[in-house]
Amino acid sequence: MRAPVCRHPAVTPTPLRDTLLRLALPVGAMAAVIVLSNFLVQHAINDWLTWGAFSYPLVFLVTDLTNRALGPQAARRVAFVGFAIAVLVSLALAPWRIAVASGAAFLFAQLMDVAVFNRWRQASWWKAPLIGSLVASVVDTAVFFFLAFAGTDMNWLMLATGDLAVKAAMAALLLAPYRLLLPHLQTWAAPPSGLAR
Secondary structure (H helix, E strand, O other): OOOOOOOOOOOOOOHHHHHHHHHHHHHHHHHHHHHHHHHHOOOEEEOOEEOHHHHOOHHHHHHHHHHHHHOHHHHHHHHHHHHHHHHHHHHHHOOHHHHHHHHHHHHHHHHHHHHHHHHOOOOOOOHHHHHHHHHHHHHHHHHHHHHHHOOOOOOHHHHHHHHHHHHHHHHHHOHHHHHHHHHHHHHHHOOOOOOOO
């Protein structure tokens, strides 16, 4: 009598697994930017600016590339994961009021970026990421600084002004890497290798 042959079923792709594999890169990038920014925000350049103002706008680049490659639903998923990471990291590094302000500002700004980017999606390649990032930066700055510092002795309007100016400059500068990465987005959006249907 022969022993039965054990056949392993082929791994079949599922929409959830496919989505998770595609989102691994932007989620990892988002997490890295958030952790880096939470570290850099603790190092002041002067009385109205920290190094975190230069790294934080990269979250909008990650969101915009995800939106362009995988669509608004995927970009929102990355934003929600980023929100969870932002709150956890902020709670570990900052007082609860700063953590709440950071999380709220991040989520509102990311969702605004996705919505505005989608509105301008069909326009010239640079309009959607630039306008989306600028609008989201205004929302992010207003929500964060108001929730974090309103009612305190800190001159938060001066801090917010400096922060917003840097975010606006970074939105323009980040158009260069956005443009360079555009031709590679089709590869990223394709089903992961070995999972083609």
